[in-house]
Structures are given as C-alpha cells and as structure tokens.
Amino acid sequence: MQDVGDGAKNNNLLGIDEQGPKVYELGYLLVPTISDENLPVVYGNLKELVLSFGGEIVSDEIPKMIPLAYFMQKVTSNVRNKFNKAYFGWTKFTMNSLKILELKKHLDLDANFIRFLILKTVKENTIAVKRFMRGESYKRPILKRSTENENIMPINKEEIDKEIDALVSI
Amino acid sequence: MKQDYFSANNIKYIDYKDIEILKKFMNPNGKIMSHKRTGVTAKNQRQLTRAIKHARFLGLLPFVVK
Incomplete structure (x- = not known):
C-alpha cells in the first residue's frame, strides 16, 4: 500500500496525473523525401499508432508540403540531412497521460519525422x-x-x- | 487605451497554427512585440508568446528575419 502511495506521489512530482484521458495535439513535420503515394500510408500508420495506445482521434489534418521558415537538420544513420520544406500535419486526440510518454518514445525513434510537438489542448476547434x-x-x-x-x-x-x-x- | 485583440474577436485559445494572427504580433525582425505595444491582456500575452514559440519550433514562423 505504501509503495502505491509513494508511486502516486512521484507521479505528481513529475507532473503526471493518473486521472482520465486528456486532449492532446500532435503537430509534426515529415521528411519531404516521402513520395505522394507513400504519404497516406505514413499518415495512416500514425493514426493507427495513436489508436494502439488507447487514443481516440478528435480531429486531424492531412500532412501538406510547406516551406519551412528556416533550415532544419536531422541526423539519420550518421548522415546529416538539411531540409527547407516538409510535410506539416497535426492530429488532435484524447489519451491517458501515462500512455502519452510511451507514444513520445515511439515517435522519437521514427525516421519519417523531422520534428514533432505534443501539446495539451481543448476539444473545440481552435483555429480562428x-x-x-x-x-x-x-x-x-x-x-x-x-x-x-x-x-x-x-x-x-x-x-x-x-x-x-x-x-x-x- | 487599445482593446485586447483576442477578447475583441472572441478567441479563447491561441493556436500555434494561426500564423496569420501570430504575425500581427511580431515586428519586422521576427521578434515578439511587448504587451505595451500589443495592448493584449497579461494572460493572452503569455498564451501568445507560447503559441509563437511553438510555431517557431515547427518552422511555421522564423526565429529571426534578416
């Protein structure tokens, strides 16, 4: 019993709350080397990944090619790649706060992502x-x-x- | 005194994807304007700053315009 209590305390200290699911938004940049044919596959895989972690998709946008405001670089297998354009997309979903860390670890290893950002948000449409x-x-x-x-x-x-x-x- | 842009337009959550709105609060060098210039409430100024920084991270807005 004491262990459980300590665990809960530690989680609170780390900012992890063991309550119900919360609304998150995942904004991401995909590498521009993905072909137009493979883009729906990558997009579908991402959706499946979110669902596999017990997430429920609220809204999303299909990745679109955008020019980046500055050069970004990513090192993949000891090769430094520079990008000035990328596919930008976002997905809004509900997920348990403990699972979101696992999702982040999973996305960190994905070679298709240049960068991504996970934010807490609200269910309503926020684009004004x-x-x-x-x-x-x-x-x-x-x-x-x-x-x-x-x-x-x-x-x-x-x-x-x-x-x-x-x-x-x- | 200038009215708060976000409360005037009934914006409750400042989204990092709304780059056209965020650009209004940046100077020609790409720096975030102070609350004295924007006339935005302290709460909205904090949200605005956070949204601009998120947009910069994802390459939607520049850090510096030369």
Missing part, C-alpha cells in the same frame, strides 16, 4: 482565421439584400404593367 473570414463575408450580403428589398417595395404594379405594355407595343 477561417471563422472570421466567414463571419465578415456572410454579414455584408445580408445587409445589401435588405436595402434592395426596401427599394423594391414602394413600386406600383400598375406602373410596371404600363411600362411592359409600352415596351411590347414598340
């Missing part, structure tokens, strides 16, 4: 840019339509009929 773009574009046309409708209302039907008749007669 797209939300604003939609909000502004949706509001403006509605205002224009309402003003147009007000202008149309006072037009008399008889006047319109007369105008049409005049046009037809010509």
